[in-house]
Amino acid sequence: MGGFTRRQFLKIGGAAAGAAALGGGLTTRWFGLDGDPVDDPGTDGDRVVPSFCELCFWKCGILAHVKDGRVTKITGNPAHPLSRGRLCPRGTGGIGLLYDPDRLKKPMIRREKRGQQEFQEVSWEAALDYTAEAMLRIREKHGPEAMALYSHGYGGSWFKHLLKAYGSANIAAPSYAQCRGPREVAFQLTFGSTVGSPENLDLDHSRAIALIGSHLGENMHNTQVQDFSRAIDRGASLIVVDPRYSTAAGKARWWLPIKPGTDLALLLAWMHVLIEEGLYDRDYVEKYTVGFDRLKAHVADKTPEWAFTRTTIRPEVIVETARALGGARPAALVHPGRHVVWYGDDTQRSRAIAILNALLGSWGRKGGFFIPQALSLPSYPYTKYAYHPKAPPDAPKNSVYPLADEVLASGLCMASIPGTAAYDVKGWLVYGTNLIQALPQPDVVQKAIQALDFIAVVDVLPMEIVGWADVVLPEATYLERCDEIDAPPWREPFAAVRQPVVEPMYDSKPGWWIARELALRLGLKDYFPWKDSVEYAMHRVHGAGLSCDEMRRTGVIRGPRVPVYFEDGLEPSFATPSGKIEIWSQRMEEAGIGGLPDYTPPEEPPPGMFRLLFGRAPMHTFGRTSNNRFLASVERGNELWLNARIATELGLRSGEMVVCVNQDGVRSEPLPLKATERIRPDCVYLVHGYGHDAKGLSFARGRGASDSRLVTRVRVDPAMGGTGMNVNFVRVERAA
Amino acid sequence: MNGGMLEVVSGRHNAGIDPGLHVWGWEVPVYLFLGGLAAGLLIWSAWIEIASGRRPESQALRWGPWLAIVALTLGMGALFLDLAYKVHVWRFYLAFKPSSPMSWGSWILVLVYPIAGMAGLGGTSPEERALVGTALQRVHLDGVFGRLVGWADSGRRPWLGASMAVGIALGVYTGILLGSMASRPAWNSGLLGPLFLVSGLSTGAALLLLLHPTPRERHQLAGWDGVAMGVEVTLLALLLLQFATSGQSGLLALRELTVGAHGASFWSLVVIGGLLVPLAVVLLERFRGLPHTPLAPILVLFGGIALRVILVSAGQATGFRAL
Amino acid sequence: MTPRYAMVVDTRRCVACKACVLACKAENQVPDGFCRDWLVEEVRGRFPNLSAENRSERCNHCGHPPCVSACPTGASHVAEGGVVLVTHHKCTGCKACIAACPYDSRYVHPEGHVDKCTFCLHRVQEGRQPACVEVCPTECLHFGDLSDPDSEVSRLLATRTWKVLHPETGCEPNVYFLK
Numbered sequence A: 001m002g003g004f005t006r007r008q009f010l011k012i013g014g015a016a017a018g019a020a021a022l023g024g025g026l027t028t029r030w031f032g033l034d035g036d037p038v039d040d041p042g043t044d045g046d047r048v049v050p051s052f053c054e055l056c057f058w059k060c061g062i063l064a065h066v067k068d069g070r071v072t073k074i075t076g077n078p079a080h081p082l083s084r085g086r087l088c089p090r091g092t093g094g095i096g097l098l099y100d101p102d103r104l105k106k107p108m109i110r111r112e113k114r115g116q117q118e119f120q121e122v123s124w125e126a127a128l129d130y131t132a133e134a135m136l137r138i139r140e141k142h143g144p145e146a147m148a149l150y151s152h153g154y155g156g157s158w159f160k161h162l163l164k165a166y167g168s169a170n171i172a173a174p175s176y177a178q179c180r181g182p183r184e185v186a187f188q189l190t191f192g193s194t195v196g197s198p199e200n201l202d203l204d205h206s207r208a209i210a211l212i213g214s215h216l217g218e219n220m221h222n223t224q225v226q227d228f229s230r231a232i233d234r235g236a237s238l239i240v241v242d243p244r245y246s247t248a249a250g251k252a253r254w255w256l257p258i259k260p261g262t263d264l265a266l267l268l269a270w271m272h273v274l275i276e277e278g279l280y281d282r283d284y285v286e287k288y289t290v291g292f293d294r295l296k297a298h299v300a301d302k303t304p305e306w307a308f309t310r311t312t313i314r315p316e317v318i319v320e321t322a323r324a325l326g327g328a329r330p331a332a333l334v335h336p337g338r339h340v341v342w343y344g345d346d347t348q349r350s351r352a353i354a355i356l357n358a359l360l361g362s363w364g365r366k367g368g369f370f371i372p373q374a375l376s377l378p379s380y381p382y383t384k385y386a387y388h389p390k391a392p393p394d395a396p397k398n399s400v401y402p403l404a405d406e407v408l409a410s411g412l413c414m415a416s417i418p419g420t421a422a423y424d425v426k427g428w429l430v431y432g433t434n435l436i437q438a439l440p441q442p443d444v445v446q447k448a449i450q451a452l453d454f455i456a457v458v459d460v461l462p463m464e465i466v467g468w469a470d471v472v473l474p475e476a477t478y479l480e481r482c483d484e485i486d487a488p489p490w491r492e493p494f495a496a497v498r499q500p501v502v503e504p505m506y507d508s509k510p511g512w513w514i515a516r517e518l519a520l521r522l523g524l525k526d527y528f529p530w531k532d533s534v535e536y537a538m539h540r541v542h543g544a545g546l547s548c549d550e551m552r553r554t555g556v557i558r559g560p561r562v563p564v565y566f567e568d569g570l571e572p573s574f575a576t577p578s579g580k581i582e583i584w585s586q587r588m589e590e591a592g593i594g595g596l597p598d599y600t601p602p603e604e605p606p607p608g609m610f611r612l613l614f615g616r617a618p619m620h621t622f623g624r625t626s627n628n629r630f631l632a633s634v635e636r637g638n639e640l641w642l643n644a645r646i647a648t649e650l651g652l653r654s655g656e657m658v659v660c661v662n663q664d665g666v667r668s669e670p671l672p673l674k675a676t677e678r679i680r681p682d683c684v685y686l687v688h689g690y691g692h693d694a695k696g697l698s699f700a701r702g703r704g705a706s707d708s709r710l711v712t713r714v715r716v717d718p719a720m721g722g723t724g725m726n727v728n729f730v731r732v733e734r735a736a
Numbered sequence B: 001m002n003g004g005m006l007e008v009v010s011g012r013h014n015a016g017i018d019p020g021l022h023v024w025g026w027e028v029p030v031y032l033f034l035g036g037l038a039a040g041l042l043i044w045s046a047w048i049e050i051a052s053g054r055r056p057e058s059q060a061l062r063w064g065p066w067l068a069i070v071a072l073t074l075g076m077g078a079l080f081l082d083l084a085y086k087v088h089v090w091r092f093y094l095a096f097k098p099s100s101p102m103s104w105g106s107w108i109l110v111l112v113y114p115i116a117g118m119a120g121l122g123g124t125s126p127e128e129r130a131l132v133g134t135a136l137q138r139v140h141l142d143g144v145f146g147r148l149v150g151w152a153d154s155g156r157r158p159w160l161g162a163s164m165a166v167g168i169a170l171g172v173y174t175g176i177l178l179g180s181m182a183s184r185p186a187w188n189s190g191l192l193g194p195l196f197l198v199s200g201l202s203t204g205a206a207l208l209l210l211l212h213p214t215p216r217e218r219h220q221l222a223g224w225d226g227v228a229m230g231v232e233v234t235l236l237a238l239l240l241l242q243f244a245t246s247g248q249s250g251l252l253a254l255r256e257l258t259v260g261a262h263g264a265s266f267w268s269l270v271v272i273g274g275l276l277v278p279l280a281v282v283l284l285e286r287f288r289g290l291p292h293t294p295l296a297p298i299l300v301l302f303g304g305i306a307l308r309v310i311l312v313s314a315g316q317a318t319g320f321r322a323l
Numbered sequence C: 001m002t003p004r005y006a007m008v009v010d011t012r013r014c015v016a017c018k019a020c021v022l023a024c025k026a027e028n029q030v031p032d033g034f035c036r037d038w039l040v041e042e043v044r045g046r047f048p049n050l051s052a053e054n055r056s057e058r059c060n061h062c063g064h065p066p067c068v069s070a071c072p073t074g075a076s077h078v079a080e081g082g083v084v085l086v087t088h089h090k091c092t093g094c095k096a097c098i099a100a101c102p103y104d105s106r107y108v109h110p111e112g113h114v115d116k117c118t119f120c121l122h123r124v125q126e127g128r129q130p131a132c133v134e135v136c137p138t139e140c141l142h143f144g145d146l147s148d149p150d151s152e153v154s155r156l157l158a159t160r161t162w163k164v165l166h167p168e169t170g171c172e173p174n175v176y177f178l179k
């Protein structure tokens, strides 16, 4: 069927639109022959290239359809264990990035003062020479450690390698101290293993799930949402703890609209009930944990009534939900969250979550946390790093973060303000992170940038950070390049390849090429012995005894299934100092924070103000997709959620434009109000990633408001330096 | 449940469809009006002759069918402008879909032209015939013309009958087109057919009244016009009554027309300005000797347009999405 | 048995992420500013006693499609499996079908013809799932043949409570919403 469709006719005709339309009207089959062919929109590719996604950091397998040299659509790769043929909304949106008319097209060098967004287009030669010279100068004058790399995104591996070869260990991402750092530290302390990304959650088989803020369904990590949905389908009891009636709360058996910042009280009370009622996993706790007795004493007075006065969650609900969790153990899990830098006590809260999971016996158990396994691929041999880099300066002079196990992006930023840290950072190389929106306290960030000797930005779009660069290096998008092989620990081991789907557009270049060209200019040739990234990647695939052919054809190779639960014979082991699950943590105790998590009350919002909360919209990733016209076709701005009753009291109506004014007098861009029953009266909420003011973002600029601008205060986690950001308060005013 | 508050967010923002349906603008109501007017012209010019058994005395009535053709052609022009795929217009005539009033309509339109033409020919004066005949001589079509005229004259009564029949079909169809759409509460009534027919009759009469009929014709036309308006008022009342008694969707329509966004214009332009006032004027003219003025016919014509514009718009403003 | 295609939407699983909308747009080259499927999110109640329903909606491929009845040219027609389609080259853009559809499922394509969900019949004929169904990360969209009692859609309707939108239209919609 189908046959000669109108659309095809148009293409063949190719004449002026009017003539073609006329033709389309008159030349169709007449009378008896005038059938009703089923129209084929013709978006299936004549070439289908498997690769993996970079619209966020989950790295789902995709199939990119190419027709007449253009990518027509992106679908999920059924063979890839992280997509299973399905995609989150952003995953289909690669075409909107690839064909974004605002893309960075040529290398550029700054013309005016930093931040003025005035640039001169130059050749790659000129831009690379300029960058390499600046880096050499910094190394000469201040030592290699004065050069820092901020990197977020999978193409960053080439630059991390470059910086290590160059001699600096100052490599940071906002995905640690601004995201999941406290969680990783807490789980490392407790179980001797981080949760990692993709998280080792066995939601799929869970019978009871508690979400502490994690707004799955809006937070759209593909596989996790798939698993979550299956759990719902199988009737898992869902407990959603969130001051806002999130999408997930809409699925929940219990929605606990908790007072923001008081989750620790609830978690302690849950422990109290589990222990009091003997609902915890006695065997598991006895066998695998240390410190249970201390915990028992510690939570003896953390009764549901005690928690009620702090959290506003009714005691009987606390008991019921604790029983639901205890009743389903070990297929019960308290979700560790991901963006957990909220109140500065986040390592403590994450520890409480880890401990609860220990009580439920869910670590290493089906329906809890599986023990992920990775496929190991040999590395491509290169010269060993020659330098013994200096320790990062990122602990500002007056405090230290004893448990931080990654470099803090916020710390490097601080250290760039002269005289505040152990030594000064003088140069930034920024890869794939818009620090203006990703780091809190925009004034600090700008001050740091102004003090630098040099800043280069590798990006695909003219984001805010690009406007501050001395040199702009336009990268090809993920659909135009090959990157490092992805072989993360997962429920089943696998390795996946990112391969170029189409040639780089404009004068953009893949990251591997940029890094290598810089290396050549920095005298670091031996560190980049590969011809190109494809050779590099295939070398690793081949080295692992896998078929390069198969890899390129299917995009992914799955390893043999291995046991991932203790009950399947996997030997429990915990890489903690005691070799056991540490309910009581010696290291936390020694760090002066406390071996067991303790509740500290959050600061109350001043009268007339609301706590500022923020989160994700399913079809966007932070601010990086707000200029993606394809994704924006379903969401093109954010709204300010305010409790409906409060809105009425303030005389504000849904849909009218409002501004937020924070405790330091900073005003947001105007955005529409959403007066709703879906949020507590003491907080407001908006989706992160809007409010762009970069000139080059012709679509996103001026849409919505930026939460980042309002985060002028942070409460730093004393354990690992995470920047708690939910500590800002705003007034809501009608926009002038 | 839960106290009944409802927050609805719809992600559909299709142009012409959301936030409210707006696919038919001025073109369709103008077409419906002109179609109704054409129907009225056809019916009156035929009926007055049939009823009196005499050829019309005035130019206006003799030319009624020609006016109808002009009105209909203008109306079809408006309809053509409304088509989103104009080069496919001929597709109307590759199909007859009994379930589609639009299809009926397009075929009725095809019938109207020859019938109205024959009725119009039969009404021409000898001078007019001579004039045209001479003109056609040059292209050697005078013979055909002559035969047509003969045919029109010999079958005068059947042609007039046919003219009335297609007029009625046309008038009713303009109402059925909307009335068949159960999807739009404010259109969802079988009364729309007769309503649009009588409205067409009164606008047709009104136009003829403006074109200097003889006093006798005026008397007849004004009389019928009054009757049509009376019936129209009754039908409108029945329509509202029907809406009031046909559940949720009817109430939605009733609200929209009487107190909703279309309320003010409905009452002022359709009911009062377009019906009650001209009806009163006509009654005063007839029974209280008020001198004849163009006031009533003009109001009726405006009322006729207003009725279509408001109904077309109100129908689109009401839909199941609000239920 | 001739097939009777239907879609079953599990509102309990749907998270209103709109992947279905975007996949449809890409698959079917839906023009800018329009969509063939869309999300309706309803929240009922007062803080903190709330309930929510997310519906991925599209043309219902009605058993009694008034859009087809209203179409003067036959462009709107019932195709294989009860799928309601618009043949572009027959469509005049008169919009009678749009006015006739109680669900407002149609729109005028910038090319002039009327457009709407096709149940991706071009894929279904090749044994593939509609694009929206294929992409949905929560697996809440199900497509299949109701005339086959063993099909997934038949089984879901037999075992779960469901509704259709505005049954009072009498159109006999074939998109079902599980509660």
Ligand SMILES: Nc1nc2c(c(=O)[nH]1)N[C@H]1C(S)=C(S)[C@@H](COP(=O)(O)OP(=O)(O)OC[C@H]3O[C@@H](n4cnc5c(=O)[nH]c(N)nc54)[C@H](O)[C@@H]3O)O[C@H]1N2
Pocket (backbone or CB within 6 Å): A056, A179, A180, A212, A213, A214, A215, A216, A218, A219, A220, A221, A241, A242, A243, A244, A246, A258, A259, A260, A261, A262, A263, A337, A338, A339, A340, A342, A613, A614, A615, A616, A617, A618, A619, A620, A621, A622, A685, A726
């Ligand atoms: N679509 C999409 N998905 C994404 C991303 C994206 O950009 N777009 N980003 C990914 C990344 S990197 C991350 S880190 C994750 C982040 O996703 P999550 O880890 O789920 O992020 P949070 O910021 O913790 O979640 C915000 C939610 O926490 C609630 N909340 C705020 N304060 C409190 C509180 O005091 N207590 C409780 N219990 N809840 C609170 C808010 O109301 C909101 O619902 O999302 C990932 N997934």
Ligand SMILES: Nc1nc2c(c(=O)[nH]1)N[C@H]1C(S)=C(S)[C@@H](COP(=O)(O)OP(=O)(O)OC[C@H]3O[C@@H](n4cnc5c(=O)[nH]c(N)nc54)[C@H](O)[C@@H]3O)O[C@H]1N2
Pocket (backbone or CB within 6 Å): A054, A152, A153, A155, A174, A175, A178, A179, A180, A338, A339, A431, A432, A433, A434, A435, A437, A438, A439, A440, A458, A459, A460, A461, A463, A465, A475, A476, A477, A478, A614, A615, A621, A622, A623, A624, A625, A688, A707, A708, A711, A725
């Ligand atoms: N106020 C506030 N701050 C936050 C958060 C929040 O919710 N609110 N969330 C925090 C969290 S959880 C995280 S993980 C971080 C995320 O922080 P970031 O990862 O910095 O996120 P974005 O701000 O989206 O910046 C991504 C940048 O990468 C660029 N980019 C996209 N693709 C490519 C590519 O292929 N190559 C290159 N070279 N560049 C590319 C984009 O154009 C953009 O400039 O932000 C943190 N900061």
Ligand code: SF4
Pocket (backbone or CB within 6 Å): A053, A054, A055, A056, A057, A058, A059, A060, A087, A088, A089, A090, A091, A092, A220, A221, A222, A223
């Ligand atoms: S979760 Fe979505 S955006 Fe992230 S990698 Fe997967 S498909 Fe892409």
Ligand code: SF4
Pocket (backbone or CB within 6 Å): C013, C014, C015, C016, C017, C018, C019, C020, C021, C039, C054, C056, C135, C136, C137, C138, C139, C140, C141
């Ligand atoms: S893709 Fe699935 S979960 Fe997402 S909105 Fe559509 S139907 Fe709902």
Ligand code: SF4
Pocket (backbone or CB within 6 Å): C058, C059, C060, C061, C062, C065, C066, C067, C068, C084, C100, C101, C102, C103, C104, C105, C106, C116, C171
């Ligand atoms: S939903 Fe509307 S367009 Fe679809 S078949 Fe039914 S009436 Fe026709």
Ligand code: SF4
Pocket (backbone or CB within 6 Å): C070, C071, C072, C073, C074, C075, C076, C086, C090, C091, C092, C093, C094, C095, C096, C097, C098, C113, C114
């Ligand atoms: S717009 Fe096209 S499909 Fe719709 S009724 Fe008219 S001709 Fe038929």
Ligand code: SF4
Pocket (backbone or CB within 6 Å): C023, C024, C025, C027, C028, C036, C037, C058, C116, C117, C118, C119, C120, C130, C131, C132, C133
């Ligand atoms: S079935 Fe196909 S055309 Fe219909 S909404 Fe889904 S993807 Fe779009």
Ligand SMILES: [Mo]
Pocket (backbone or CB within 6 Å): A175, A178, A179, A180, A338, A339
């Ligand atoms: Mo994150």
